[in-house]
Amino acid sequence: MKTVSPRLLGAPLCAMTEIRTMTPADWLAFRNWRGGDNYTDGVIGFEFEEHLARRRIILLAVDGPEIIGTVQFVLSHDDPELGDGRTIAYLQALEVRPDHRRRGVGRSLVKKVEALASGRGFAQLALMVEPDNRPALGLYEKCGFTAFKESTDTWRDREYPVLCLRKSLAPAQGSLVM
Numbered sequence: 001m002k003t004v005s006p007r008l009l010g011a012p013l014c015a016m017t018e019i020r021t022m023t024p025a026d027w028l029a030f031r032n033w034r035g036g037d038n039y040t041d042g043v044i045g046f047e048f049e050e051h052l053a054r055r056r057i058i059l060l061a062v063d064g065p066e067i068i069g070t071v072q073f074v075l076s077h078d079d080p081e082l083g084d085g086r087t088i089a090y091l092q093a094l095e096v097r098p099d100h101r102r103r104g105v106g107r108s109l110v111k112k113v114e115a116l117a118s119g120r121g122f123a124q125l126a127l128m129v130e131p132d133n134r135p136a137l138g139l140y141e142k143c144g145f146t147a148f149k150e151s152t153d154t155w156r157d158r159e160y161p162v163l164c165l166r167k168s169l170a171p172a173q174g175s176l177v178m
């Protein structure tokens, strides 16, 4: 059966959804969503420390009190082609809650990271995605990203193949206040 996009059915485009910076008050809800075991808790604990140290910005899409999506704007990466702290910024850990997908939340989160990056003078935004992740590839392609090399990433000591994508950013019109 063909799936019909909620937009075609006239559903509202996330009118109640707000995208904002994570605060310490969000920690428990964030951890409940993204954490679960010692390994994941360690990873998100590190990410949150970096967020507090302003080396990355964790963004949340919220619908009232509920977190329905998240993404991270990261200043630099071990691979300078993915983030060098100066001209190339890195987009990481994009995720939308399954019951809120296909309503434009993912795209809005990507756009917000693009605005953060260009507002801080970055000329490019880069990211990694698994080559068989069709929803994510569809979204990134729609947002104007193109693949520039193959690489690998690691999760729980397992190395897996990824595609590296990037996009040139238009210079910001004014400064962005977060």
Ligand SMILES: CC(C)(COP(=O)(O)OP(=O)(O)OC[C@H]1O[C@@H](n2cnc3c(N)ncnc32)[C@H](O)[C@@H]1OP(=O)(O)O)[C@@H](O)C(=O)NCCC(=O)NCCS
Pocket: 005, 093, 094, 095, 096, 097, 100, 101, 102, 103, 104, 105, 106, 107, 108, 128, 129, 130, 133, 134, 135, 136, 138, 139, 140, 142
């Ligand atoms: C990838 C993900 C973030 C997309 O979030 P989303 O809120 O559903 O995305 P959007 O509604 O903004 O979709 C924008 C466009 O992306 C593409 N897209 C999104 N989901 C898709 C799917 N399942 N299949 C094909 N294309 C898809 C479409 O072009 C879509 O536009 P359309 O709805 O007008 O056709 C979401 O599926 C997700 O959280 N997946 C699990 C985590 C993940 O894989 N993250 C990416 C890590 S690199």
